[in-house]
Amino acid sequence: MKKIIKKIKRFTSEDFKKTLDRLFPWLSIAAVLLIAFMSYSLQRLYTHNELAAKISKIVNINEAIDNHINSEFSIIQTDLINEHLRQIDNLIDEISKNSDYTSFFNTPSSHKSFKDLVDNIKANEVVLNKFVTHKAVIMEKTLDLSATLRKTKEIRTLAGFFSRILLSRFGEIFDANLFSDDVRAYRYEISNSEEEGSQIDYNYSLLLSQLNEEIIQLIGIQERREQVSDLISASATELTEKLNNYSRSTKNLLNLILLFVATLMIIFMIKLRFNQQAKLKMREKELQIKEILEHSSDTVFEIDTKGVIQSVNYSKNKNKYPLIDTVLELMSPDGRPINIISELESKDKYSLNEIRRKKLRENADELDIPILEETLNQDVIITKEDESGYNFEYHERMYASPIRKLGKIIGANVVLIDFTKQLEAEYKQKQYAKKLEIYQHVDKETGLPNHLALSKDLNISRENGLRKYVVYISIDQFENFQFFYNDRTVSLILIEVSRTIRLCMRNYDIKTELYRLQEDKFCLVCEEEDKDRLAERLLNYFSSTIVLKDDLNHDITLNISLRLGFSNDTDTDSSDRLAQAKLAHQKARQIEAPYFIYEQNDENERTYRHNQIVSSMIRYALNNNKITAECQPIYDLTKPLPGENNYELFSYEILVRLYDDEGKIHYPGEFLGVAKQAGLYISITKAVINIAFDLVEKFDYVFSINLSSADMANTSVRELFNARLKKCKAPNRLTIEVLETEDIDQKMDDVLKFLNNVRNQGCHVAIDDFGSGFANIATILQLNIDYIKIDGSIIKRLPHDENSRAFLNMLSNFAASANYTMVAEFVSSQDILDQVKSLGIQYAQGYLLGKPAKMV
Incomplete structure (x- = not known):
């Protein structure tokens, strides 16, 4: 009931009322036109019924003619037949002059049907005239034969022939062709008879033959007349059916029009109701406006x-x-x-x-x-x-x-x-915004301009083409200060450092601005000052000890040293001045120098530029769904198939790939290291997890996915994996390959919790790259794995390294006794494959057996 009320309210909403007001004039015109069309359609429907009745009357008259002439013993009433034909002609004429003749009979199909009917009626008239004429001739000849029969020489024989003709008129079967043959036979027999007194009455037999010929023609005419009569009935039936179909379509259209007119009437009633409501609301609004005006501000x-x-x-x-x-x-x-x-x-x-x-x-x-x-x-x-x-x-x-x-x-x-008051409020808002902007650009701790102010000033310098360089400053051993002193004392140290830098700049009259960026990081923006001399002066100012009082008024003696990075006085295409200063500062730290002046395109900048390019490429791939995967097959060496190095497929390992904005594919070695440093590694892992579950749902194969201890310890990764695992219909077709990393022991609790959960839901567990250095037998036992994947660096040395073979032989014995299954990676040659098989390793993957490829 609530839904019905809600729909009614929506139907009577203001938008509907406005639409109704706009459409009402058009709806009124439509209603008038539809009513006129209904009247016209009803008239046409009545006319169609008249036409159908007239066609039916034509059929009935034709049947009456048939009944009259089909009686062989009756005398043909020519006047009656002519009257019937005249009635048919009148009906045809009335149909042709009907008001609906043009609209209905001008259609090709209806016109043809009506023309066929008219043509058949005309043909019937011709046939009837012939029929009546031959019928009269036969009657006349029959009377003549009857009158002269007594005068014939062979009265007995000829009376038999005459009787056969008469009896045919009373329903006896009469074969005109057989009758002709019998008459000719009679004449032939008599002419050849040797009996005395046998003499042929040629005149009478000739009359019989002539009468028979007339009967034969009459039979042909009768057959033609019956055909024409059937055609008239068929044409009339077809025409009547088309009229009925035409009437039915008109009736259907009238029903639709009636429904639409009824709908319009309902809309008109709704409109009248709306008008009444509008008048009441207008009156109410007038009263409300009057009351509002009386109390308005x-x-x-x-x-x-x-x-x-x-x-x-x-x-x-x-x-x-x-x-x-x-x-x-x-x-x-x-x-x-x-x-x-x-x-x-x-x-x-x-x-x-x-x-x-x-x-x-x-x-x-x-x-x-x-x-x-x-x-x-x-x-x-x-x-x-x-x-x-x-x-x-x-x-x-x-x-x-x-x-x-x-x-x-x-x-x-x-x-x-x-x-x-609004103007006053706007003025106060502008003043507050100015103060807020100033406040946002100031470091609360030191009172210096902050990183926002630095960015703004550098943009202004860049737009105006000012040649200024940036000095990036940090405090050596600042972590020790944070470790040994509380936050208040550390804050006092930073304030004292900023005060000392400003004092140095003022004493040497150096045109510069000092900024506090974060923690122990400061920046100077200088112009027209020698960089080596500035570095020497600034470092000398901090060569002596600094004494300050802590929050308990105790004296603290500090030896503070700075490390400086100098930029160029202009930006380059590859890096701006702040980035240059940071790169120079990083170089100073690497070579343990107190300061370093930026050198364009050195190793640090190349690394920086490379990291920028790769991180941008990773972000593009993540944002545009360009993270993909190739799958490398793993084969069961104990189940060979026909062909060289052909074995039964065991599973696929999922290997991550990404495409850049030019559509070029990149492999993990090109981007995973940068992804970890840039904080994008977890996002890539999530994308690969989604790909892995999609593959399991789409293909009836076993797939394995690589996860590190950091992945399994990450909350968001675990949540995504568990969510997809709950919806997965075949978790037994997914294997987790645990990557060997140096921090696996530190995160063992998270790793075991994650692996136990997925194993309980049907997944399998393998340890990947075993033998690369971080994992050991204890790790294998602790993880409770199903498969051991041997690192490729060991597999590749098998043909020429006895120690590798001995190690794998020992590991194979251990795996067999502990019921573990081993997988050999990087099987790239026949020698390696032979060694793997000789060591009893069941599964193998590598370029010799199958290269990674996209699953289609």
């Missing part, structure tokens, strides 16, 4: 053409406005008096179409054209003098609209909205 005036106030609802500050029957005087912010009526009347000089056209001109802003149609909007100032003579300014916004009578302006409604 804004002031509404009604003035006449001279500006005299006729009525007003004063706001709270009514003492600043004139009274009723006085002139409303307003002033614009530029000091110009405002004549409201005059300005409203000036808008009437332009029609709405002219205003729209002029708005479209390119120089419309330069023309003195009113761009508003009716309402006048302006900011105004009301000046009021207090008792002491001080002038107060009230800033208000005026909205004025004309009052018309017979198209002529007779006054105006004026609304004044006070925004004095």
